[in-house]
Amino acid sequence: MNAMNTPNPLRFIRQDIQSMHAYAIQESAGMVKLDAMENPFSLSPELQQKLGERLGAVAINRYPGGRIDELKQALARYVDLPEGCGLMLGNGSDELISLLAMACDVPGASVLSPMPGFVMYAMGAQLQGLAFHGVPLTADFELDEAAMLAAMREHQPAITYIAYPNNPTANLWDAGVIRRLIAEAATFGGLVVMDEAYQPFSSRSWLDEIRANPVANANVLLMRTLSKFGLAGVRLGYMLGPQTLVHEVDKLRPPYNVSVLNAECALFALEHADVFAQQAAQIREQRAVLIDALGRMPGVTPFPSDANMVLARVPDAQRCFDGLKARGILVKNVSKMHPSLANCLRLTVGTPAETALLISALQQTL
Structure with a gap:
């Protein structure tokens, strides 16, 4: 068979996948890295040594077992x-x-979320072949309650994602509005997933609502991650909610999805939770310093933040991004992500030294 007649080996790869862009990660070698909402603090040499000893003793020749439990x-x-x-x-x-x-992929099912929001909600739906409905936030990045309710009534989404606080806008939305959206989803059996990725820096948690009123939150799942806790490299998320719901989703989990090394790192971090709590407190302090400094810069508008990032509107996002990069500071230019983010940069809150460098570089750039 000659090459001319050989069927294309991409033949069975979905057309929508072939036209997608892969998730882009910026090259950051030698830069002050303030683009990905990571915890900027590394472990002390003492804790590094202790963790190294713990990881060295892990039975990596065995599949993950009881340690995961x-x-x-x-x-x-x-x-x-x-x-x-x-x-x-x-x-x-x-x-x-x-x-x-995957769990909610029944005929006609869809996913709904406010926009701008975390890109993986739409991507997760698309990869599973589910429709995704994005509902724009208001101009000041609040939930548009009327538009959300109308979209929920029209599409009856299997899953409504509500990030609390939101990425990239960093704000917490009105709890009363969220309660009404949860109640609306309950009328047609829809799930609401509260995504609390930035919980260590937030003034509120939906877990308190779940505790106070479990009946009203019977269709709610709460997601968190150890990434913002300080372990972005460990890749460990967790989800909690009514046992009956979690039990069904858990059936889809690959049996050994969390490695023994990830689990050991996470256990170690929880044993030293006070260290990470102190780091989070420092980040919250630096967030206030950064917002205050941004507010004093001509033509710059910082938005309220309950996360470890600050969204700021600048006169020219691309020029500002390039100017910071030229000065060795990497941030995220989100200005093209959504029309409402025009000329916005997302700045991760770093260490006191990094915050000082960022403020100085921004002043020079502007």
Whole structure:
């Protein structure tokens, strides 16, 4: 058979996949890295040594076993898991988002989320062949309650994602509005997934709502991650909610989705939760410093933040991004992500030294 007649080996790869762009990660070698909402603090040499000893003793010749259950129990204690709730682990929140789309892939099912929001909600739906409906936020990045309710009534989405606080806008939305959206989803059996990726920096958690009113939150799942806790490299997310719901999604999880090394790192971090809590407190302090400095810069508008990032509108996002990059500072230019983000940059909150460098570089750039 000659090459001319050989069928294209891409023949069975879906056309929509072939026309997609892969998730882009910026080259950051030698830069002050403030583009990905990572915790900027590394472990102390003492803790590095202790963790190294722990990881060295892990039975990497065996599949993950009982240690994973110990991690689940440790997380359940850490969050004070409400009665009647279950907890499952994911390889980061990204895997949980994929599993949820897979679990809800019934004919006509769709996913709905406010926009701009976390890109993986739409991607998770698309990869599973589900329709995705994005509902624009208001001009000041609040939930548009009327538009959300109208879209929910029209599409009856299987999953409505509500990030609390939101990425990239970093704000917490009105709890009263969220309660009404959850109640609306309940009328047609839709799930609401509260994504609390930035919980360590937030002034509120929906877990308190779940505890106070479990009946009103019977269709709610809560996702968190250890990425913002300080372990972005460990890839560990977890989801909790009514035991019956979590049990169904957990069936889809690959049996060994969390490696023994990831689990051991996470257990180690939970044992030293006070260290990470101090880091989060420092980040919250630096967030206030950054917002204050941005507010004093001509032509710059910082938006309120309950996360470890600050969204700021600048006179010219591309020029500002390039100017910062030329000065060795990498941030995220989100200005093309959504019309409402025109001329916006997303700045990760770093260490005190990094914050000072960012402020100085921004002043020079502007």
